[in-house]
Amino acid sequence: MIFRPRELWIEAGEEDSAVARTARASLPDAAVSTFTPEDPPPQVDFAAGKRALVLRRHRGGFLQHCPAGTSGLVCCNYLVVNFASNCPFDCSYCFLQDYLASNTRLTAFTNVAEGLAEIDRTLAAHPGKQFRIGTGELADSLALDPLTGLSKQLVPFFAGRPNGVLELKTKSDCIENLLEMDPRGRTVVSWSINPPAVISEEYGTAPLESRLAAARRVTGAGYAVGFHLDPIVEHDGWRRNYDDLLDRVFAAVSPSDVAWFSLGSLRMTPALRGSLRRRPAAAPARRALAAELVAGADGKLRVWQGLRVQMYRFIAERIRAWAPQVTVYLCMEGAGIWQRVMQEVPGDRELGMRLAAGGRW
Amino acid sequence: MGTRAKWDVLMQTEGLEFDAYCERRRLRASTVQRLRAMDAASRAAVLSWAIPFGMNDNQLCDVLDTLDDIAARRGVGVDAVCADPMLDRIRVRRLGRSDTIREFRSALRQLRYPQLSAALARIEDLCAAMKLPRGTSLEVPPDLEGDEVGLTIRARSAKELRARVAATANALEGSSIESIFAILLEGGE
Numbered sequence: 025m026i027f028r029p030r031e032l033w034i035e036a037g038e039e040d041s042a043v044a045r046t047a048r049a050s051l052p053d054a055a056v057s058t059f060t061p062e063d064p065p066p067q068v069d070f071a072a073g074k075r076a077l078v079l080r081r082h083r084g085g086f087l088q089h090c091p092a093g094t095s096g097l098v099c100c101n102y103l104v105v106n107f108a109s110n111c112p113f114d115c116s117y118c119f120l121q122d123y124l125a126s127n128t129r130l131t132a133f134t135n136v137a138e139g140l141a142e143i144d145r146t147l148a149a150h151p152g153k154q155f156r157i158g159t160g161e162l163a164d165s166l167a168l169d170p171l172t173g174l175s176k177q178l179v180p181f182f183a184g185r186p187n188g189v190l191e192l193k194t195k196s197d198c199i200e201n202l203l204e205m206d207p208r209g210r211t212v213v214s215w216s217i218n219p220p221a222v223i224s225e226e227y228g229t230a231p232l233e234s235r236l237a238a239a240r241r242v243t244g245a246g247y248a249v250g251f252h253l254d255p256i257v258e259h260d261g262w263r264r265n266y267d268d269l270l271d272r273v274f275a276a277v278s279p280s281d282v283a284w285f286s287l288g289s290l291r292m293t294p295a296l297r298g299s300l301r302r303r304p305a306a307a308p309a310r311r312a313l314a315a316e317l318v319a320g321a322d323g324k325l326r327v328w329q330g331l332r333v334q335m336y337r338f339i340a341e342r343i344r345a346w347a348p349q350v351t352v353y354l355c356m357e358g359a360g361i362w363q364r365v366m367q368e369v370p371g372d373r374e375l376g377m378r379l380a381a382g383g384r385w
Numbered sequence: 386m387g388t389r390a391k392w393d394v395l396m397q398t399e400g401l402e403f404d405a406y407c408e409r410r411r412l413r414a415s416t417v418q419r420l421r422a423m424d425a426a427s428r429a430a431v432l433s434w435a436i437p438f439g440m441n442d443n444q445l446c447d448v449l450d451t452l453d454d455i456a457a458r459r460g461v462g463v464d465a466v467c468a469d470p471m472l473d474r475i476r477v478r479r480l481g482r483s484d485t486i487r488e489f490r491s492a493l494r495q496l497r498y499p500q501l502s503a504a505l506a507r508i509e510d511l512c513a514a515m516k517l518p519r520g521t522s523l524e525v526p527p528d529l530e531g532d533e534v535g536l537t538i539r540a541r542s543a544k545e546l547r548a549r550v551a552a553t554a555n556a557l558e559g560s561s562i563e564s565i566f567a568i569l570l571e572g573g574e
C-alpha cells in the first residue's frame with residue numbers, strides 16, 4: 025500500500041537533493057511545481073494537505089526531546105528527529121489534526137544530511153550515553169519511504185553509531201527498502217497496532233495482518249521490532265479484542281525479536297475532540313469519541329484512571345504471559361499510574377537505558 | 386402506538402412544528418442541518434424530547450453529541466438509544482421542563498459512561514454501607530479522575546464534632562473504604 029500523490033511541490037534549489045530525485049523518479053506522472061520560501065504552496069485544509077507532497081528544506085533544529093519529557097510524566101529519554109511533517113494516513117484520533125491545523129501540507133525535508141550531522145554531533149558529545157531516536161513523532165516513519173528513500177540514509181548512518189538506536193515507527197507495510205540493508209542491530213522497526221475494530225478508523229493505513237507480515241519480514245532481515253499499543257481505545261469488547269491482537273502479534277513474531285512494547289491510552293485535548301466531531305461523514309471518529317474519556321487535572325481527556333489502570337494491567341499481563349523478558353513501558357503516564365500497573369516508577373535515565381539495552385545491541 | 390410512532394405521525398401532519406421549534410429556540414443553522422441530516426426515525430426520537438421540553442441550542446447539541454457517542458458505542462441508531470427504558474421512565478415522571486431536561490441529560494450520561502457510572506454506583510453503595518454519621522460526607526473526585534478521597538464532618542458544637550469524629554472513625558474500620566479506594570485507583574478489580 026504505497027501513497028502516490030499526484031502533485032509534487034519542490035523548493036527552488038532542492039531539485040537535485042536525494043529526496044527530490046527519488047520522489048520524482050518514483051512519481052513520473054505527478055505534476056511538479058517549484059516554489060520559493062517567499063511564495064510557498066497555498067494553504068489548504070487538513071484533508072487536502074495530505075494529498076500533495078511538498079519537498080523543502082527544514083529550517084531550525086531537527087532533534088527534539090519527546091513531549092513526554094515534561095510535566096511530571098515518567099519519561100523514557102526519547103528523542104525525536106523530524107524529517108517530515110504530517111502523514112498521508114488519516115487516523116480519526118490523530119493529534120496532528122489540531123497540531124498542524126495551520127501548517128497542513130504533507131512535507132518531506134530535503135536537507136537530510138544536516139539532520140544527520142546534528143544527530144552525529146549529539147551522539148559524539150555523549151559517547152557514554154545511549155540514545156533512542158525516532159522519526160515518527162510528526163509523521164509516519166515509513167509511509168513516504170517508497171517516495172523519498174529516507175531509510176536508505178538513516179539505517180546505514182545508525183548502523184555505524186555505537187550509542188544511537190533508530191526507531192522507525194509506522195502504520196504502513198512499506199519495508200522494501202529496509203530489506204536491502206544490514207541494520208547491525210541499531211534500528212528497531214516498530215508498529216503502532218490496534219485491534220481491527222480500531223484500525224477501521226485509521227484511514228489509509230495498512231491492515232493489521234499486513235503490518236504483522238511486514239514485522240515478520242524485517243525480523244528475517246536482522247531488525248528488531250517494537251510494538252506500540254497506542255492509543256489504546258476503550259470500547260465494548262476491549263478485553264477480547266486486545267487479547268486477540270496479542271495472540272496475532274505473537275503468532276507473527278518471536279518474543280526474542282521484540283525490543284519493546286509501549287502502552288498508551290487514548291488522550292486528546294477538548295479542542296481535538298471538537299475536530300473529531302467535525303470530521304467528514306465518510307471518515308468518522310466513532311470509536312475514539314465513544315470511549316469513556318473524562319477530563320483530567322491537566323484538562324486533557326483520557327479514559328478515567330481506574331479503567332485505564334485495568335486496561336494497562338490486562339494488556340501488560342497478556343504481553344508478559346507471551347514474552348516475559350520483553351520490556352513493557354507506559355507512554356505519557358505519571359508515577360501513580362506506573363506504580364499501580366508496573367509496581368515500580370523507574371527514573372528517566374534508568375528507563376531510557378533499559379529500553380536502549382532491550383534489543384540486540 | 387409508541388411515542389416515536391406517534392411523533393412520526395405528528396411530523397407528517399404537523400410538519401410546521403419543527404420549523405416553529407427551530408425558530409422559537411433560535412437554533413443555529415448548523416444544528417438544524419444536523420437534525421435534517423439524521424435518519425427520520427432518529428430525528429423523530431430526538432425531537433420527541435427536544436420540542437416538548439423546549440431544549441435550547443446548547444442543550445440540543447450536547448444531547449446530539451452524547452446520543453451519537455452512545456449509538457457508536459452500541460453500534461445502533463440514535464432512535465434505538467432513545468428507546469432505552471431508562472429514558473422512558475423520565476418521561477412518565479411528568480417533571481417540569483428544566484427538571485426533565487436535567488434528568489434526561491443525566492440519564493444519557495449514565496448510558497454514555499456505563500463503566501464509570503457503575504463504578505460511581507458501587508461507591509455510593511459502599512458509602513451507604515459504611516453508615517457514616519449525620520453531617521459527614523465522603524467525596525470522590527469528579528469522574529473518579531484523581532487520587533484523593535475527601536471527608537467532610539460538620540458539627541454545631543465541640544461535643545457533636547467529637548461524637549461524629551468517633552462515629553466516623555468507627556465507620557471507617559470496615560473494609561468499605563478499602564473497596565472505595567480500590568475502585569478509585571484501580572477500577573475496582
